[in-house]
Each structure stands twice: as C-alpha cells, then as structure tokens.
Amino acid sequence: MGTLEWIKIIIGSAFLICGVVIFFTELFGVFHFQYVLNRMHAAAMGDTLGITSCLIGLMIFSGFNYTTLKILLIICFLWFASPVSSHVLARLEATTNENLSERCEIYEDLDVLEQELAGRNMTKDVKEDRL
Amino acid sequence: MIYHTIYITMLILLSFMLLACLIRAVRGPLIADRLMAVNMMGTMVMVMIAVLALMLKEGYLIDICLIYAMISFLAVVVLSKVYIGIYEEKHHKKDSDNDHTVKGDLSDGNA
Numbered sequence: 001m002g003t004l005e006w007i008k009i010i011i012g013s014a015f016l017i018c019g020v021v022i023f024f025t026e027l028f029g030v031f032h033f034q035y036v037l038n039r040m041h042a043a044a045m046g047d048t049l050g051i052t053s054c055l056i057g058l059m060i061f062s063g064f065n066y067t068t069l070k071i072l073l074i075i076c077f078l079w080f081a082s083p084v085s086s087h088v089l090a091r092l093e094a095t096t097n098e099n100l101s102e103r104c105e106i107y108e109d110l111d112v113l114e115q116e117l118a119g120r121n122m123t124k125d126v127k128e129d130r131l
Numbered sequence: 132m133i134y135h136t137i138y139i140t141m142l143i144l145l146s147f148m149l150l151a152c153l154i155r156a157v158r159g160p161l162i163a164d165r166l167m168a169v170n171m172m173g174t175m176v177m178v179m180i181a182v183l184a185l186m187l188k189e190g191y192l193i194d195i196c197l198i199y200a201m202i203s204f205l206a207v208v209v210l211s212k213v214y215i216g217i218y219e220e221k222h223h224k225k226d227s228d229n230d231h232t233v234k235g236d237l238s239d240g241n242a
Contacts, residue, residue, distance in 0.1 A: 013137060020144050023175065027151050030171070036163045043167050047174050054141075054178045058185055061134065070193040071181060074200055078174075081204040085170055085211075092211040093163040096218045 015057030022050035047082040173203030
C-alpha cells in the first residue's frame with residue numbers, strides 16, 4: 001500500500017475512535033446521572049457529535065463516490081432531527097411529571113425570571129467595573 | 132485486510148454499547164428514560180448499518196440507514212406526543228364536563 005493509503009487509514013481510524021469514545025462518554029453519562037433531564041445532556045451529545053465523527057471516518061474510508069454523498073445526507077438529516085427529538089422528550093417529561101419542582105427550579109411567571117437574570121447581569125457588571 | 136479488522140472491531144464495540152443501552156431502557160424508571168434509550172439505540176444501529184455497508188461493499192445499505200434514521204425520529208416524536216395526549220386526557224377528566232369536552236378534542240388533535 002502507498003503512503004496516501006496509509007494516511008487515509010490513519011485519519012479515518014482517528015475519526016472512528018473519536019466517535020466510539022464519544023459514544024462511550026454518552027453511555028457513562030446516561031448511567032451516571034440520576035434524572036432524565038440530566039441524562040438528556042449526555043444522550044443528545046452522542047446523537048449529534050458521536051454519529052457525525054463515526055460517519056466522517058466512514059466517508060474517508062469510502063473515498064469519493066455516491067456512498068459518501070448519501071452518508072453526508074444522513075449527517076445533515078440527523079443535525080436537524082436529533083435536537084427536535086430531544087426537545088420533544090424534554091417536553092414530555094416537563095408535561096407529565098407533577099413533582100418537577102423537586103428536581104429543578106420552576107418559574108411560573110417569566111417576568112420574575114427575566115428580572116432575576118437582569119439583576120445577576122447587573123451585579124456581574126458592577127463587579128467587573130470594580131475589578 | 133486492515134479495513135476488515137477495523138470494521139469488525141467497530142461492530143463488536145458498538146454491539147456491547149447497544150447491550151448497555153438496552154439495560155438502560157429496561158431499568159429506566161420513567162417513560163422519558165426508555166424513549167431516550169431507544170433513541171440512543173437507533174443512533175448506534177445507524178452507525179452499525181453504515182459500517183456494514185462499507186464492509187460488504189453494498190452501497191444500497193446506506194439508503195436503509197437513511198430510512199432507519201427517519202423512522203427512528205418519527206417513532207420518538209410520535210410516542211412522545213401520544214404520551215402527552217394520554218396524560219392530558221386523564222388530567223382533564225378531573226375538570227368539569229364542559230372543559231372536558233373542549234379540551235378532550237384538543238388533546239385528541241395533539242395525539
């Protein structure tokens with residue numbers, strides 16, 4: 001095999017290993033966290049970054065043909081679909097869990113949240129001015 | 132030969148992770164846990180199908196991978212909407228009858 005072939009194998013394998021490591025991190029996070037809204041952070045990472053790394057590695061292995069273009073189409077579709085499915089899942093949890101306030105802070109009125117965030121920003125600005 | 136070794140290693144690693152996802156889907160206490168685990172399993176199966184397509188040198192398996200992505204996305208969205216609709220239907224039965232008829236139609240539309 002020539003030098004170019006070896007470079008192709010090394011770069012593709014690096015992307016594939018990256019993808020597998022991200023999948024493993026996803027699994028670790030899903031088993032480590034205790035609540036589904038925390039687990040969703042880890043799960044959504046694998047759905048976008050993990051599968052993208054794996055498929056880019058496979059694209060490098062495949063060379064330049066129609067298979068590569070189809071894999072690119074899968075990546076584009078997943079980048080649109082995966083955040084939507086995560087959002088719908090989070091909405092399912094927020095709708096059906098009646099004891100949600102035990103798990104996280106809930107603001108009934110959005111104005112209260114906006115005022116609190118504005119207050120935080122103001123204090124941060126004041127601190128930065130003092131520094 | 133070296134490509135074959137890489138593909139086989141990928142498939143073995145992914146199949147072990149798939150088993151771990153299945154354990155999460157069985158153990159998950161909430162409905163959202165199980166749906167999330169099914170979503171993760173769909174992602175890993177997609178990578179496995181893509182690896183198989185390159186290993187067997189059959190380009191049309193990539194089309195199956197694309198269809199699998201669409202159906203997996205559809206399954207998660209539809210199941211979430213169905214469970215939200217069921218919950219709202221149960222919740223609104225406690226209200227008065229007028230509210231029930233109006234909101235029952237809405238929840239049917241959502242489901």
